[in-house]
Amino acid sequence: MRQLKELVLYTRVFYRFAGWRVPMLVLLALVSGLLDVVGIVALLPLLQVAMGETTDNATSQAALHVMTTLGIPTEFKSMALIIVAIFLAKGTFVFAQSFWTIHAITTVRKNIQTRLAKSIGDASFTFYTDQNTGHMINVLTNETRRFSSGLKVFSQVLLGLIYIVIYVPTILTLQFNLALTLVVATLVVFVVARPLIEKTRLLSIRASEENSALAAELIQFVHAIPYLKATATLPNLRRRVRERVKKMASLDLRMGLRTAILGGFKEPVAVAVLILYILVEVEIGGGSLANVAVVALLLYRLLNQTLGLPASFQRINQLTGSIDFVVDFTRDVTKAVEQDGPNVIDSVDADIVFSNVRFDRGEQNILRNINLKIEHQKTIGIVGESGAGKTTFFNLLTGLLDPSEGEITVDGQDYRTLARASLRRMIGYVPQDPVIINDTIANNICLYAGDPETPECREKIIAAARAANCEFFLQNTPDGLDTMVGDRGMRLSGGQRQRIAIARELFKDPHLLIFDEATSALDGQSEAYVQDSIDRLHGERTIVIIAHRLSTMRRCDWLHVFDGGTVIEQGSFSELYDKPASTFRRMCEQQGVRPLDAAQNG
Numbered sequence: 001m002r003q004l005k006e007l008v009l010y011t012r013v014f015y016r017f018a019g020w021r022v023p024m025l026v027l028l029a030l031v032s033g034l035l036d037v038v039g040i041v042a043l044l045p046l047l048q049v050a051m052g053e054t055t056d057n058a059t060s061q062a063a064l065h066v067m068t069t070l071g072i073p074t075e076f077k078s079m080a081l082i083i084v085a086i087f088l089a090k091g092t093f094v095f096a097q098s099f100w101t102i103h104a105i106t107t108v109r110k111n112i113q114t115r116l117a118k119s120i121g122d123a124s125f126t127f128y129t130d131q132n133t134g135h136m137i138n139v140l141t142n143e144t145r146r147f148s149s150g151l152k153v154f155s156q157v158l159l160g161l162i163y164i165v166i167y168v169p170t171i172l173t174l175q176f177n178l179a180l181t182l183v184v185a186t187l188v189v190f191v192v193a194r195p196l197i198e199k200t201r202l203l204s205i206r207a208s209e210e211n212s213a214l215a216a217e218l219i220q221f222v223h224a225i226p227y228l229k230a231t232a233t234l235p236n237l238r239r240r241v242r243e244r245v246k247k248m249a250s251l252d253l254r255m256g257l258r259t260a261i262l263g264g265f266k267e268p269v270a271v272a273v274l275i276l277y278i279l280v281e282v283e284i285g286g287g288s289l290a291n292v293a294v295v296a297l298l299l300y301r302l303l304n305q306t307l308g309l310p311a312s313f314q315r316i317n318q319l320t321g322s323i324d325f326v327v328d329f330t331r332d333v334t335k336a337v338e339q340d341g342p343n344v345i346d347s348v349d350a351d352i353v354f355s356n357v358r359f360d361r362g363e364q365n366i367l368r369n370i371n372l373k374i375e376h377q378k379t380i381g382i383v384g385e386s387g388a389g390k391t392t393f394f395n396l397l398t399g400l401l402d403p404s405e406g407e408i409t410v411d412g413q414d415y416r417t418l419a420r421a422s423l424r425r426m427i428g429y430v431p432q433d434p435v436i437i438n439d440t441i442a443n444n445i446c447l448y449a450g451d452p453e454t455p456e457c458r459e460k461i462i463a464a465a466r467a468a469n470c471e472f473f474l475q476n477t478p479d480g481l482d483t484m485v486g487d488r489g490m491r492l493s494g495g496q497r498q499r500i501a502i503a504r505e506l507f508k509d510p511h512l513l514i515f516d517e518a519t520s521a522l523d524g525q526s527e528a529y530v531q532d533s534i535d536r537l538h539g540e541r542t543i544v545i546i547a548h549r550l551s552t553m554r555r556c557d558w559l560h561v562f563d564g565g566t567v568i569e570q571g572s573f574s575e576l577y578d579k580p581a582s583t584f585r586r587m588c589e590q591q592g593v594r595p596l597d598a599a600q601n602g
Contacts, residue, residue: 010150010154010157010316010323011154013323014108014154017108017111017112018107018108021103021108022104024100025097025100025104025155025158028096028097030162030166032090032093032097033162033167036087036166037166037167037170037298039086040294040297041298042079042082042083042086043293043294101151101155102152105149105151106148108148109148112326116139116140116144117140119330119333119337123336123337123338124338124339125395126336126401127333127336132216133216133219134212134214134217134218135215135216137219138208138214139325139326139329142215143211143321143322143325143326144322146322147319147322147323153319156308156312156315157312157316159305160308160309160312161309163302164302164306167301168302171298171299171302203254203255205320206251206321207248207252207255207321208321209321210251214241214245214248217244221237221238221241338420339402340420341415341416341417342417343413343417343418344418345410345413345418345422346426347511348411348427348511348542349511350410351376352373352408352409352410352512352542353373353408353409354370354372354373354396354406354408355406355408356369356370356371356406356407357369357370357403357405357406357408358370358403358404358406359401359403359404365565366392366565367566368566369566370566370567372567372570374544377539377540377542378542378543378557378558379538379539379543379556380544380557380558381544381545381546381547381552381558381560381573382394382544382545382562383547383548383550383559383560383562383587384562385548386548388564388565389564389565389566390516390548392565393546393562394546397544398423398514399415399424402415426510426512427512427513427514428505428508428510428512429505429513429516430498430501430502430505430514431516431517432516432517434497434498434500434501435501436492436500436501437485438484439485440452440479440481440483440484441465441474441481442481442482444489445461445500445507446460446504447507449508452481460507461481461507462481464504464507465481465500465503467503467506467533467536467537468499468500468503468533469502469530469532473493495530498518499530502533510541511542512542512544513543513544514543514544514546515543515546515547516547517548518530518534518545518552534552534555538555548587550587550588551593557572558570558571558572559571559572559573559576559584561583561584568583577594
């Protein structure tokens with residue numbers, strides 16, 4: 001039976017993420033179910049005494065024997081107090097089970113999100129570049145929430161099954177034929193409901209896929225609003241988002257309709273069966289009213305659980321897409337963990353050497369025959385047109401990628417043998433589009449490595465800001481270092497964002513500082529400020545400048561010119577410029593750039 005296989009699968013999945021909390025849920029449900037049955041069965045001798053009926057029924061005799069053995073008087077008041085105590089105990093366990101379910105749900109969600117966030121951070125760079133950002137955000141937020149809520153539905157299914165396992169033998173003891181009829185009826189209900197449940201499972205998978213697509217489009221929509229508004233193209237993307245939202249709403253409505261169908265018929269069927277049973281037993285069979293009342297109560301409880309199971313399976317199938325997404329993504333991101341070496345380094349105070357380095361992406365060659373040296377405390381320029389391989393070189397230099405062939409060494413140690421985190425702690429990186437968070441300038445500089453309110457951290461932030469030429473524009477901000485910068489630094493100019501990014505890296509005090517097209521999008525004045533910040537660091541630490549804008553390269557100690565994935569020229573700025581047939585000379589002439597001494601004399 002498909003539902004049974006799915007139940008086993010979900011049990012394994014939730015046990016994997018919730019651990020011992022699942023057996024605890026089962027135990028609490030089992031105890032509360034047993035207390036419920038004991039309390040209801042104990043009503044039989046109580047009602048028989050109250051109605052003046054004989055208590056020669058086997059069940060009544062067993063209940064009275066237990067009371068006598070425990071030294072409890074078998075009078076009406078004593079039996080009534082015992083039953084009240086039993087249901088009070090049951091209520092306590094029901095409360096414990098409900099609270100434990102909520103606790104398990106919140107704990108599982110917290111654990112999944114923190115585990116996935118850590119795993120994404122630990123995954124290889126290639127895994128990240130192959131992922132859709134919207135999909136990752138959707139899994140981390142919406143799908144993990146739905147997954148954890150699936151634990152609640154799963155606990156309801158377990159509760160229903162446990163109650164059925166307890167109630168059916170009890171009713172078998174009291175009314176054998178009735179119990180068999182109910183078992184057959186339950187199977188019929190599942191057969192009838194199966195098409196609805198299966199369709200919902202497929203709709204759930206589609207809904208999760210649409211959620212990921214919607215998340216990706218919403219991210220693009222929000223980030224592109226300034227451009228879209230400025231160019232009056234906002235309606236185009238808004239229309240696309242609206243269509244995606246409508247599709248999601250349609251899927252949710254179709255799943256909800258199927259759940260409503262299964263949930264709506266449960267109580268009418270249960271009441272109809274109950275009335276039919278009472279009619280047959282009392283009007284036709286002339287059975288004991290006390291016995292009929294107890295069996296009717298058990299029957300109603302059992303019918304609620306039995307007829308509720310298809311609806312519970314329906315609800316859990318509504319979450320199938322989320323469960324599959326979380327399980328699959330967890331498996332994939334865990335497999336993609338970045339390979340790390342055992343050697344920890346605490347400084348980069350030696351040359352970094354590329355020896356016969358080659359890098360392929362699939363069958364496509366990106367870099368080949370890279371043999372170069374980044375000398376300690378020298379400023380090295382990496383030059384080349386777009387597509388020359390500069391970005392891949394950066395990824396190799398920072399250890400984000402490993403060479404397909406050859407090796408990269410620092411102080412004689414192959415990158416592959418290094419603990420990558422220890423290497424990257426020594427690296428500062430200023431990209432063309434720096435990461436700016438919606439917080440104060442101070443927090444953007446220290447990036448939560450300390451509390452900006454403490455004197456020690458504040459002094460370090462001020463020193464980094466001063467070294468990055470931030471002082472002048474900080475004087476013109478409303479609150480200085482405590483000024484809020486807006487989402488992605490929208491309240492700052494491009495040059496101000498870039499100088500804050502430089503200050504952040506100087507706060508970190510790296511041994512190797514990389515500027516990747518750091519001035520390519522800046523105006524002349526902003527470029528001058530940033531260039532001055534770079535020049536101040538000359539000779540104090542190892543600097544690598546990656547750019548196609550050659551005006552930033554004139555103070556470099558050594559240049560490597562990339563073209564077609566390999567180094568075609570290297571030397572100082574003047575040496576390369578003095579070669580009329582060199583690619584570097586041609587690039588300089590195209591940009592109107594000359595060596596510093598020639599520019600000053602001209």
